[in-house]
Amino acid sequence: MALLELKNVCINFGGLKAVDKFNLTLQKGELVGLIGPNGAGKTTVFNMITGVYPPTEGEIRFAEKRTNSLKPYKISAVGISRTFQNIRLFGELPVIDNVLVAFHQHTHAGLLASVWRSKKFWQEEQSLVKKATGLLAIFGLDTLKNEISKNLPYGQQRRLEIARALATEPKLLLLDEPAAGMNPQETAKLMLLIKDIQKKFDLTILLIEHDMQVVMGICERILVLDYGVTIAEGPPEKIKKDPKVIEAYLGEEIH
Amino acid sequence: MNQLKKILLIILFLGLFLVLDLLISPRMNPYYLQILIYCGINIILAVSLNLINGFTGQFSIGHAGFMAIGGYTSAAFTFYLGPKILETLFLPLWFSKPLVFVAGLLLGGTLAAFAGLLVGIPSLRLRGDYLAIVTLGFGEIIRVFILNIDAIGGARGFSDVPKYTSLFWVLGFTVLTIVVVRNLVYSTHGRAFLSVREDEVAAEAMGINTTWYKVTAFVIGAFFAGIAGGLLGHYLQYLHTNSFTFIKSFEVVMMVVLGGMGSITGSILAAVILTLLPEVLRPVKDYRMVFYSILLVILMITRPQGIFGVREFNWDWLKKIFSRKKAQAEGA
Structure with a gap:
């Protein structure tokens, strides 16, 4: 059974076809890479899956349910979470609050219980903080939990974004260029961490990457997108040699 | 703290306010008493607006409109229905x-909260200055609408409102507002409000129903503004639409900005300062408002993020500042 299925998905912005007849099937437990040159439509695919832009045509199904017309917060509730290409943390809030916000959809205290500060409210609050601290520890951020998140160094902000995404308790995690702006050592470390959390949280991961080398190491399957069209799909070895991919990245050979 | 203790604490505070009211009100200079009551009402307004502007990040300048709705509604109720109810109820x-x-x-x-719901709905599509203009317009619509209803005084103003507001009620509702907003903001719902302010797209992606939180902020904020309007009307025994122009809304916005967007203690302090300032400046007579404005400009230049910024006042700061000064004095 496929976890995520995109069938002939298209989106137009005015006259521009940003993504055209895109097909993707993700099986549970897969780690798939989505690569392509700048402006190929990778992030647009993410935005369609997470409900930021509803697709103009086609169908998106998650766990057998159609999610085309759902709002982003509902899609998060179904079990899809994401990170952003240009970090979108809650900058003025402490590190731990960033994670606590993502827990919010699983909380039960109502407005009145919060105002009255009932016993149930305190118990829930305490267990949330505990859970959040545990999650931050996996990313080595637990000692920084009271720092204002915009003050963190870049690499830690990226890790915090992944931690926050995991706090929504997703089944499918979408990572949008998680290694952007990192040096090769940091990137290698991050890729190991991604592999690690995939196992730990029993996740299916779709990963956007700009740099081919990065995904080759960890993805089992890669999709290459160029000008909104899928130009190649398959295991890394095959993608590396695909003439169409080489052309998209390096340009046409001069005869 | 268990339920019983909490209820006892509430009764204790109510008793304290009642004693304060009975002791202070008759002895105090009525002018000072009035300023004290204005302070309370302005604190309610500033703290409730901070929930909308500071914590949820929806810039609203229509608070005077909500205040007017609450003021006129409650006055109409106590003026028209009040006496009948008092007659039929066989109670002391x-x-x-x-x-x-x-x-x-x-x-x-x-009713003010309902108006907040109506204003909250455009806030789903508009942001920043556009939303500000809509709320400004809404406040004016309410004012002009009331101006044309003769049953509640129209252009003459609504006079003979029964005098019910006393120090007790103002203290009570001020503390209630502060406690409700504070407890709300420092809870899982509060973090949801804040996430809307910080980054709407990310908040939505993390499962926050941003629509609901924006509207809720407006509804709760407007509710307390309505209460503040009611307290004012039953204190002055007279309501006129001129008290609810956009200038009043700006005054409240100033309190929130000056205190720090997202700081409750900041709003409280700023509300007190901005209520006292025009009174303290009375000796300079005609130049009063000039000085008032100059002081505001100076404050904004020296602390553009507001007195407390996004943080709350805490005692450790004071201790730090004092110990630093002490050390300096000793060093010298």
């Missing part, structure tokens, strides 16, 4: 009058 007056007053205030607050 000391008990039934406050009952009528609270019912009026709650009704006013509820």
Whole structure:
């Protein structure tokens, strides 16, 4: 059974076809890479899956349910979470609050219980903080939990974004260029961490990457997108040699 | 703290306010008493607006409109229905009058909250300056609408509103507002409000129903503004639409900005300062408002993020500042 299925998905912005007849099937437990040159439509695919832009045509199904017309917060509730290409943390809030916000959809205290500060409210609050601290520890951020998140160094902000995404308790995690702006050592470390959390949280991961080398190491399957069209799909070895991919990245050979 | 202790604490505070009211009100210079009551009302306004502007990040300049709705509704209730209710209720007056007053205030607050719902809805599509203009317009619409209803005074103003507001009620509702907003903001719901302010797209992606939180902020903020309007009307015994122009809205916005967007203690302090300032400056007579404006400009230049920024006042700061000064004095 496929976890995520995109069938002939298209989106137009005015006259521009940003993504055209895109097909993707993700099986549970897969780690798939989505690569392509700048402006190929990778992030647009993410935005369609997470409900930021509803697709103009086609169908998106998650766990057998159609999610085309759902709002982003509902899609998060179904079990899809994401990170952003240009970090979108809650900058003025402490590190731990960033994670606590993502827990919010699983909380039960109502407005009145919060105002009255009932016993149930305190118990829930305490267990949330505990859970959040545990999650931050996996990313080595637990000692920084009271720092204002915009003050963190870049690499830690990226890790915090992944931690926050995991706090929504997703089944499918979408990572949008998680290694952007990192040096090769940091990137290698991050890729190991991604592999690690995939196992730990029993996740299916779709990963956007700009740099081919990065995904080759960890993805089992890669999709290459160029000008909104899928130009190649398959295991890394095959993608590396695909003439169409080489052309998209390096340009046409001069005869 | 368990339920019983909490209820006892509330009764204790109510008793304290009542004693304060009975002791202070008759002895105090009425002018000072009035300033004290204005301070309370302005704190309610500033703290409730901070929930919308500071914590949820929806810039609203229509608070005077909500205040007017609450003020006129509660006044109409106590003026027209109040006497009839007092007649039919076979209860001692000391008990039934406050009952009528609270019912009026709650009704006013509820109607204001409903207006907040109506204004909250455009906030789903608009942001920043566009939303500000809509809320400004909405406030003016309410004012002009009331100006044309003869039953509540129209252009003459609504006079002979029963005098129910006393120090007790102002203290009570001020503390209630502060406690409700504080507890709300420092809870899982509060973090949801804040996430909307910080980054709407990310908040939505993390499962926050941003629509609901924006509207809720407006509804709660408007409710307390309505209560503040009711307290004012039953204190002055007179309501006129001129008290609810956009200038009043700006005053409240100034309190929130000056205190720090997202700081409750900042709003409280700023509300007190901005209420006292025009009174303190009375000796300079004609130049009063000039000085008032200059002081505001100076404050904004020296602390553009507001007195407390996004943080709350805490005692450790004071201790730090004092110990630093002490060390400096000793060093010198």
